[in-house]
Amino acid sequence: MDVDFVYLLCLGLCLCNGDEEEKEELPRPSLSAWPSSEVKCKSNVTLRCWTHFQNVTVTLGKLHNSGYQRELRSAGKEAEFHLTNLQPEDAGGYFCAYRTAASHRWSGKSQHLQLVVTDGAGRGGENPPRPSNSKLIFLTTFSCLSISLLFVSVYFIYRCTQQGSSHEEPPKSDIERSGV
Ligand SMILES: *[C@@H]1O[C@H](CO)[C@@H](O)[C@H](O)[C@H]1NC(C)=O
Ligand SMILES: *[C@@H]1O[C@H](CO)[C@@H](O)[C@H](O)[C@H]1NC(C)=O
Numbered sequence: 408m409d410v411d412f413v414y415l416l417c418l419g420l421c422l423c424n425g426d427e428e429e430k431e432e433l434p435r436p437s438l439s440a441w442p443s444s445e446v447k448c449k450s451n452v453t454l455r456c457w458t459h460f461q462n463v464t465v466t467l468g469k470l471h472n473s474g475y476q477r478e479l480r481s482a483g484k485e486a487e488f489h490l491t492n493l494q495p496e497d498a499g500g501y502f503c504a505y506r507t508a509a510s511h512r513w514s515g516k517s518q519h520l521q522l523v524v525t526d527g528a529g530r531g532g533e534n535p536p537r538p539s540n541s542k543l544i545f546l547t548t549f550s551c552l553s554i555s556l557l558f559v560s561v562y563f564i565y566r567c568t569q570q571g572s573s574h575e576e577p578p579k580s581d582i583e584r585s586g587v
Contacts, residue, residue, distance in 0.1 A: 433514035434459045438503045445523040446493055454488045456481075456503035456517065463505040470500035470519060481505075498524040 440446075441453045456465050458481065465486035469475035477488055486505070490497060500519040506512065 433505070433507065433510060435515040436503055436505050436517045438501060438517040438520045440520055440522065444520060445525060447525050448495060448527060449492055451489065451491045452493060452522065454490065454501060454520065456486045456488070456505065458484050458486065458505040460484065460505070460507050463507050465503055465505045467501060467503050470502070472499070493524050495524050498522050
């Protein structure tokens with residue numbers, strides 16, 4: 408009776424496993440960049456796709472670029488894609504997927520890895536402040552000029568109204584009001 412029970416349990420597990428292999432999708436792989444996902448222009452980077460199975464075909468794709476596809480066979484659980492002499496247009500989101508020898512379908516895509524290609528040393532950091540500085544100078548000059556112009560016009564208006572009403576005393580209150 409015990410033997411029967413174990414046998415049935417085994418059979419059930421085997422059937423379940425068989426079902427899983429047929430129906431369940433392959434686990435998603437994960438993608439990482441070495442030495443870093445932020446690299447300088449003209450340098451190299453290695454994108455590593457970690458798959459859950461050995462002996463798989465791995466593909467590397469790029470977001471918004473369906474024409475970009477690299478494929479390789481991996482004997483281990485890791486596939487390495489070497490990207491050399493990186494250019495600014497190589498920056499963007501990458502993902503990988505794999506297919507085992509047994510399954511003819513592809514696994515789900517890995518998470519997206521954002522590759523950043525920085526410009527040469529220093530230049531990228533120095534450029535941005537300049538426009539903001541000149542903008543600040545322009546704004547300051549513009550504000551100063553506007554305020555000066557306002558004062559000059561107020562002064563002239565005051566002078567004109569003073570001359571116009573120099574003979575009479577009462578309108579002074581009007582001047583004070585317009586001055587404020
Ligand atoms: C990048 O890889 C190429 C070819 O593998 C090599 O010739 C070059 O020296 C490498 N560049 C750097 C910066 O490591
Ligand atoms: C890997 O899969 C291929 C078929 O794609 C097969 O011929 C080969 O024997 C497999 N290698 C290993 C180590 O399992």
